[in-house]
Amino acid sequence: xxxxxxxxxxxxxxxxxxxxxxxxxxxxxxxxxxxxxxxxxxxxxxxxxxxxxxxxxxxxxxxxxxxxxxxxxxxxxxxxxxxxxxxxxxxxxxxxxxxxxxxxxxxxxxxxxxxxxxxxxxxxxxxxxxxxxxxxxxxxxxxxxxxxxxxxxxxxxxxxxxxxxxxxxxxxxxxxxxxxxxxxxxxxxxxxxxxxxxxxxxxxxxxxxxxxxxxxxxxxxxxxxxxxxxxxxxxxxxxxxxxxxxxxxxxxxxxxxxxxxxxxxxxxxxxxxxxxxxxxxxxxxxxxxxxxxxxxxxxxxxxxxxxxxxxxxxxxxxxxxxxxxxxxxxxxxxxxxxxxxxxxxxxxxxxxxxxxxxxxxxxxxxxxxxxxxxxxxxxxxxxxxxxxxxxxxxxxxxxxxxxxxxxxxxxxxxxxxxxxxxxxxxxxxxxxxxxxxxxxxxxxxxxxxxxxxxxxxxxxxxxxxxxxxxxxxxxxxxxxxxxxxxxxxxxxxxxxxxxxxxxxxxxxxxx
Amino acid sequence: xxxxxxxxxxxxxxxxxxxxxxxxxxxxxxxxxxxxxxxxxxxxxxxxxxxxxxxxxxxxxxxxxxxxxxxxxxxxxxxxxxxxxxxxxxxxxxxxxxxxxxxxxxxxxxxxxxxxxxxxxxxxxxxxxxxxxxxxxxxxxxxxxxxxxxxxxxxxxxxxxxxxxxxxxxxxxxxxxxxxxxxxxxxxxxxxxxxxxxxxxxxxxxxxxxxxxxxxxxxxxxxxxxxxxxxxxxxxxxxxxxxxxxxxxxxxxxxxxxxxxxxxxxxxxxxxxxxxxxxxxxxxxxxxxxxxxxxxxxxxxxxxxxxxxxxxxx
Numbered sequence: 168x169x170x171x172x173x174x175x176x177x178x179x180x181x182x183x184x185x186x187x188x189x190x191x192x193x194x195x196x197x198x199x200x201x202x203x204x205x206x207x208x209x210x211x212x213x214x215x216x217x218x219x220x221x222x223x224x225x226x227x228x229x230x231x232x233x234x235x236x237x238x239x240x241x242x243x244x245x246x247x248x249x250x251x252x253x254x255x256x257x258x259x260x261x262x263x264x265x266x267x268x269x270x271x272x273x274x275x276x277x278x279x280x281x282x283x284x285x286x287x288x289x290x291x292x293x294x295x296x297x298x299x300x301x302x303x304x305x306x307x308x309x310x311x312x313x314x315x316x317x318x319x320x321x322x323x324x325x326x327x328x329x330x331x332x333x334x335x336x337x338x339x340x341x342x343x344x345x346x347x348x349x350x351x352x353x354x355x356x357x358x359x360x361x362x363x364x365x366x367x368x369x370x371x372x373x374x375x376x377x378x379x380x381x382x383x384x385x386x387x388x389x390x391x392x393x394x395x396x397x398x399x400x401x402x403x404x405x406x407x408x409x410x411x412x413x414x415x416x417x418x419x420x421x422x423x424x425x426x427x428x429x430x431x432x433x434x435x436x437x438x439x440x441x442x443x444x445x446x447x448x449x450x451x452x453x454x455x456x457x458x459x460x461x462x463x464x465x466x467x468x469x470x471x472x473x474x475x476x477x478x479x480x481x482x483x484x485x486x487x488x489x490x491x492x493x494x495x496x497x498x499x500x501x502x503x504x505x506x507x508x509x510x511x512x513x514x515x516x517x518x519x520x521x522x523x524x525x526x527x528x529x530x531x532x533x534x535x536x537x538x539x540x541x542x543x544x545x546x547x548x549x550x551x552x553x554x555x556x557x558x559x560x561x562x563x564x565x566x567x568x569x570x571x572x573x574x575x576x577x578x579x580x581x582x583x584x585x586x587x588x589x590x591x592x593x594x595x596x597x598x599x600x601x602x603x604x605x606x607x608x609x610x611x612x613x614x615x616x617x618x619x620x621x622x623x624x625x626x627x628x629x630x631x632x633x634x635x636x637x638x639x640x641x642x643x644x645x646x647x648x649x650x651x652x653x654x655x656x657x658x659x660x661x662x663x664x665x666x667x668x669x670x671x672x673x674x675x676x677x678x
Numbered sequence: 679x680x681x682x683x684x685x686x687x688x689x690x691x692x693x694x695x696x697x698x699x700x701x702x703x704x705x706x707x708x709x710x711x712x713x714x715x716x717x718x719x720x721x722x723x724x725x726x727x728x729x730x731x732x733x734x735x736x737x738x739x740x741x742x743x744x745x746x747x748x749x750x751x752x753x754x755x756x757x758x759x760x761x762x763x764x765x766x767x768x769x770x771x772x773x774x775x776x777x778x779x780x781x782x783x784x785x786x787x788x789x790x791x792x793x794x795x796x797x798x799x800x801x802x803x804x805x806x807x808x809x810x811x812x813x814x815x816x817x818x819x820x821x822x823x824x825x826x827x828x829x830x831x832x833x834x835x836x837x838x839x840x841x842x843x844x845x846x847x848x849x850x851x852x853x854x855x856x857x858x859x860x861x862x863x864x865x866x867x868x869x870x871x872x873x874x875x876x877x878x879x880x881x882x883x884x885x886x887x888x889x890x891x892x893x894x895x896x897x898x899x900x901x902x903x904x905x906x907x908x909x910x911x912x913x914x915x916x917x918x919x920x921x922x923x924x925x926x927x928x929x930x931x932x933x934x935x936x937x938x939x940x941x942x943x944x945x946x947x948x949x950x951x952x953x954x955x956x957x958x959x960x961x962x963x964x965x966x967x968x969x970x971x972x973x974x975x976x977x978x979x980x981x982x983x984x985x986x987x988x989x990x991x992x
Contacts, residue, residue, distance in 0.1 A: 210848060221763050228718065304727075399939075564721045
């Protein structure tokens with residue numbers, strides 16, 4: 168069996184495609200894609216999981232599965248451009264004074280089989296996700312719903328009982344995979360949802376064909392048909408786009424984007440603040456249980472250089488805080504910059520001179536190995552040595568949650584509250600930095616029971632200030648999410664990946 | 679020993695080999711870091727969730743028990759179900775086998791006549807300009823790795839000139855044969871060299887052999903001597919190489935499948951290993967092992983027919 172070195176291969180492909188294009192001066196003129204037009208089939212190429220892909224929206228895990236689920240189904244809420252929950256199938260939500268009972272009014276929407284979306288469908292969908300014998304991804308988000316005490320008030324009103332007061336309940340309704348399916352659905356071979364497109368056909372690992380659903384509650388899509396095709400290699404997605412085999416290529420590299428930005432054969436769409444790039448230091452063990460050493464690390468990172476070299480400029484510098492541009496982001500915290508002298512001083516004070524630290528990384532996410540290598544270089548001359556260790560990509564996240572003291576980290580978009588709940592509380596399931604402080608947990612409880620938006624925002628800011636000063640995440644940059652389309656494709660949003668408007672094909676048209 | 683008894687013995691041995699391969703594959707996948715639950719949890723590796731996934735997948739049972747159950751099922755022709763999607767493994771094999779078979783069969787249909795033709799031509803004009811050109815071109819092609827050739831062909835013919843589709847993304851291979859042109863060129867390029875070189879060498883030897891010279895002395899026509907007497911024994915060594923190539927093609931050439939987006943067995947294998955989807959990996963191992971055993975057996979029997987003295991059946 169021949170092995171393929173992805174990285175070398177991608178570089179080679181990109182280079183050769185560029186070389187090939189350089190000689191090609193005249194292409195057809197760019198079609199104006201500014202006015203929406205109805206009709207046509209858009210073919211969208213995504214990376215997939217091969218034949219293990221499923222159409223069950225509750226099992227969705229990959230980007231392609233999320234995009235398909237979004238086309239076929241709806242959630243009660245979804246994340247807006249500032250990554251705050253926006254009503255979708257839920258027309259409105261009203262908590263009671265205790266924040267433990269939430270009344271949700273559903274929109275007048277119908278499934279593709281003509282049946283209305285009822286309160287019972289919502290309860291049945293959530294009951295399926297919360298089934299103790301199963302392991303759906305949205306389960307942990309939905310776990311605070313007290314389902315036996317929740318009820319359908321009438322056809323279009325659900326009353327949820329919560330196990331504790333939680334003002335951010337709409338974030339739960341927008342959780343990844345929390346889609347509403349018709350009550351009792353277990354067979355997803357011909358899925359029926361309430362989304363903008365209805366199902367036509369599915370070949371696992373190859374393609375899914377959907378067609379416009381005229382009865383969509385938000386108005387029918389522009390496209391007649393939408394086809395998702397699978398191409399795992401980024402170069403293949405770019406080539407298929409250049410060759411006119413697809414009109415939408417998801418997740419392109421900054422190198423490809425740079426090469427084609429000026430040309431007229433593909434349009435490049437960048438969605439800023441889509442993925443945070445970071446290093447995670449563990450606070451519960453040496454050497455980063457020492458605050459001085461953590462601060463030294465913060466000061467050693469040359470963020471603009473990391474963004475320029477690792478992200479090929481397709482991104483922005485980070486300030487060690489998650490969620491730049493999102494609701495409740497603490498943008499008043501001064502931006503950290505490199506300060507070698509102060510870092511040296513802090514390393515000396517921490518007694519860490521001459522220390523070698525292992526930095527665990529892998530190819531589990533784009534750019535992580537490159538960032539680790541560049542950072543190891545930036546640390547040189549500080550008295551500290553960073554040794555890059557590349558691990559197995561398939562078990563990387565689980566490995567680095569437990570082992571080592573310093574690791575590469577990357578995360579997609581989610582509300583800042585969700586980031587905190589999942590990663591920064593004493594009982595969080597994926598607390599990589601082992602940040603566990605009772606006073607911080609108390610602030611979180613205070614925030615999620617503070618009804619007033621402004622006051623709550625102030626609590627989140629206070630939490631972020633303490634993370635910025637003492638936390639374990641060195642968040643050096645925010646990567647753009649890059650999508651390529653044919654020049655005649657219009658209506659592509661630049662909202663962060665994983666939010667409502669990302670890969671939202673009901674708003675897209677072929678000019 | 680008769681040919682039939684030989685074949686039966688080889689098949690029995692093959693069965694043992696398949697079982698051995700499956701056992702080794704099982705042990706190797708067990709030795710890989712992480713299991714299907716860890717791979718599925720991905721960047722959300724909450725230990726509680728991983729435990730739930732493990733329980734839902736039945737991974738909390740002892741590995742030996744699961745393996746025994748799977749082998750028991752295999753005896754009844756049941757390949758089990760995928761840990762991740764719950765789909766029967768047979769469906770994966772069926773889905774992946776189609777594209778892989780299409781590519782393999784078409785590649786062999788092109789490869790065998792072409793390499794024999796080139797080999798014979800070169801041998802008959804040994805040392806002449808035709809021989810030199812054929813040698814230079816085939817050796818040149820052999821020295822280019824598949825992925826490099828694929829990248830160049832795609833960049834030139836797929837993207838710049840736009841003559842051929844750069845990938846087979848979303849295509850039905852047989853309904854849109856244009857998508858197969860570039861992958862087939864890449865698949866045929868390297869084996870073409872090794873096989874035509876073997877045919878050439880075999881032909882030169884055969885033409886110089888006693889029985890061919892004797893046939894010529896008997897006054898049999900040159901054409902008939904070349905093709906009825908020399909060629910069969912010249913082909914014998916090449917048959918083994920064709921068998922190896924067939925085996926390679928039927929295993930799903932991962933590089934070609936990845937670059938041209940052809941969802942064959944190789945792609946399924948890569949995905950299954952990355953997802954630690956053990957039943958699927960084992961199912962593929964069975965298919966690959968059976969293919970290897972059968973292809974090599976057929977090759978040996980064929981060689982025996984072509985040149986009985988060159989194979990010792992004992």
